[in-house]
Amino acid sequence: MSKKIGSILVLVILLVSACSPAGTSTPTAGPAGTKTPMPVPSATPGPSTTLKQDTLLYSGPGNADFDTTASLNAGATVTLLAMYGDFVQVNAVIDGQENTGFIWKEALSLLPSGLPELTADQVPLALFYQPQCSPGSYNSAQEAVTYLNTSNNYHDTESSSFPLVAPLKIEMSSMHVSGSNSAAIKVLGIPEQTTGDWWQGITRMDVGYSQGHYSIGIRDGRTDAIALFINLPLTTDQGIQIVFDQPEGKSIHILDGAGNEVQTVNLATSPELSLPDGLFPNGVVYIGTALGPQTSFTVKGLRIGEAPAGAWSEAQDGYYTQPGLAELAAAHHVTIGTEFLVGITPDPRYCRTMQREFNVAVLSEFSSPGIWLGPGQYDFSTIDQAVDYASQHGWRIRASHLIWGAPESLPAWLKNSNYSQDEYIQIMEQYIRDIVGRYKDRVQEWSIANEAIDRSFSSGADYWNDKIGPDYISLAFITARQADPEGVLIFNDYNNQSPQDDMKARIINKMYTTVKQLTAEGVPIDVVGMQMHLFMPWLNNSLPPQKADVVATMQKFASLGVRIYVTEMDVDLAKQPGSQVEKWTFEAGVYGDIMEACIESGVCDSFATWGISDASSWISCDSIGCLNEKNADPLMFDPSYAPKPAYFAVRDALLSDFTIVPTPTQ
Helix, strand or coil, rough: CCCEECCCCCCEECCCCCCCCCCCCCCCCCCCCCCCCCCCCCCCCCCCCECCEEEEEEEECCCCCCCCCEEECCCCCCEEEEEEEEEEEEEEECCCEEEEEEEHHHHEEECCCCCEEEEEHCCCEEEEEEECCCCCCCCCCCCEEEEEECCCEEEEEEEECCCCCCCEEECCCEEEECCCCCCCEEEEEEEECCCCCCCCCCEEEEEEEEEEEEEEEEEEECCCCCEEEEEEEEEEECCCEEEEEECCCCEEEEEEECCCCCEEECCCCCCCCCCCCCCCCCCEEEEEEEEEEEEEEEEEEEEEEEECCCCCCCCHHCHCCCCCHHHHHHHHCCCEEECCHHCCCCCHHHHHHHHHHCEEEEEEHHHHHHEEEECCCCCCHHHHHHHHHHHHHCCCCEEHHHHCCCCCHCCHHHHCCCCCCHHHHHHHHHHHHHHHHHCCCCCCCCEEEEEEEHHCCCCCCHHHHHHCCCCHHHHHHHHHHHHHHCCCCEEECCCCCCCCCCHHHHHHHHHHHHHHHHHHCCCCCEEECCCCCCCCCCCCCCCCHHHHHHHHHHHHHHHHHHHEEEEEECCCCCCCCCCHHHHHHHHHHHHHHHHHHHHCCCCEEEEEEEEEECCCCCCCCCCCCCCCCCCCCCEEEEECCEHHHHEEEHHHHHCCCCCCCCCCCC
């Protein structure tokens, strides 16, 4: 999206979170990495007691909002400091080092009365934004994050929603802008529209830069202009705090870095604004950053969040009792991947889940029509951002997809072109050489000729087949191998996991015949990919694939000398009968069976879902390109990133012992 921001503020790049444990030398089952939480004042040391059960030490009072910093064994002695909700602040000596953190009160052998109660301003914020996890460049020594927009367009993004239980608080110690001087951190109660006028009905506040000072711009959704602009008397080399009075966001207090009040603004009664219900009328907040063209935006000490509830989350109980999926799967020589959305990374929940559970980042940016501007002409900015981030975090990268004949993946100039067959071959091969050549040292896996078999049964469904013919498949693989001799080349398709009905059997049989013919001709196909989008709304079949059939199908393809990946799994529950508990139990059975099939087959090297949380799945989201299916709940984590039964079913499968089914030969 590109949006004008008036003469001062601008557009954005996301934020939201916490992604790694703080200050401990003890390995834990929690998320990896580092973060700098707000300092927590420690109360005067109180009595000591022992733990009646194994437990975890958290960086703040919550097992859902905060990271684990250490594991503590039953019988360990801790010194009690203070209470906050369901948690007790304690000192614990670990490997000779004193650690301060929070543990669940029920883990204590004895909880004496009279412990002091911490107030909300004495505990870390439950963060909605974590610069360490954002797609910017983070300098831990300075606690600074720098966002770059190297394109000639405005760059505007925003997070998924966060429910507000307590008033929002925004802190930063400084900001610096160069280039267009148009940059801002934004918070929204009603997000920008993806169709029609982007500004219609939104509620948004930008904290930005104006002539060396902080500025605040508020939009109320009546026009595309900022309705209220405040140029603050605080220079951007100073600290600033913005504190809302209520979760609805009806009024704000603006303070300097030392906590001295600078200005108070009542948004609900301001004559310039039409915000009678506040900035967050629906009780949720979206967070982002906005950058003008060719702009660098550096923010130090940025924190956005609310006072924690201090409540123990039953949904998270037991989540950290085992290592993450990626670590468990390594014992079976299987990687765990997901469609990785760099725009959501500042969300602490997304960040910590990605780091803990997955080791393959599947980048759908390679399917974006916006990158291909013409023959030999590209805008790499979107792909560069995703590839750079994934590379920096050490994940294996899968390009999804290098060549895909779906109309939605093609730029308008190509769809409207009228070249000869030979010219289309040259255009496609040049594109492959250019893209693979640019990224081959960082991208390890390439999905090629995506859905070529499924789409071959429908006229006009595969652009490249229409323009070149079925030979485009072999041409694409051969060109990709020439450009990247070491890359894993994937022949990915849909409905090819089990011959449970005539349609799927037809796809499997044709794909088997095609792979057999092409590999016999020396075409370099390394992997057959099974998407595993199950129970899509346009399908009538409501029965899950049987594990034995999936194992047999995997081995059928593997007999041709290829390996198998599960590449895009999700389970659409929208049409499944029963209560949510019953539907989630059904979903868990499906996920567990597919993971078991992957392992038992002995030929499956990767298991990937198409997204992490139900909050951002393409099936359930309401943005352009989403199916907006209600109650679809297709992934392993719920909208709050709590693990669902499907997650534990996959984890249980990885913890089990398996007898590998022998693979038949041709």
